[in-house]
Amino acid sequence: GAVVSQHPSWVICKSGTSVKIECRSLDFQATTMFWYRQFPKQSLMLMATSNEGSKATYEQGVEKDKFLINHASLTLSTLTVTSAHPEDSSFYICSARDTSGGYQETQYFGPGTRLLVL
């Protein structure tokens, strides 16, 4: 099946610094990627929808200036957590839509990035 990678897999940073997380679709092109946040023992919370070549669409309550999303190519989306604080510590997961099957589209997920802000 389709493969989505994320880098880094984990990161520890100091409060106030910025962290960039990359999401790549390795064997398919993805016009749309999604960024989720998952708290321990909880479900995935959709943060934003990333569209190639245009601005991301953020969910209600998600600060667009804090979570910067760039989808510069059909295989790469990046999430930058700016001025990170301890409450931003979480597991961040990206996914990409594989539409090669027409309407039989499926989302494929990256392995996740665990962020710890000290």
Next chain:
Amino acid sequence: AQSVAQPEDQVNVAEGNPLTVKCTYSVSGNPYLFWYVQYPNRGLQFLLKYITGDNLVKGSYGFEAEFNKSQTSFHLKKPSALVSDSALYFCAVRDPNTGGFKTIFGAGTRLFVKA
């Protein structure tokens, strides 16, 4: 608005026994339904989906799910559980008519399979 519910936080089953993980949904139109599995500290792995066609959908690792429109359910099943099936399972729904490309996930059900 679309929503999905997984009524059980945890399901326990003995190895070799059949397993069922329940999921119900609410959408205004015809739903796209998905099941994903998550192992510790990993992303989600796609198991199966229902878009249209046969109500019984077969997926990866011997899992299957049955779409029941009248009961608005999409329960995940496997005839014979393995210890390695122990993981966190998520049901998800998308309403292509009103929800765009947004997929909503249930809270997840943790499956424990005892040897």
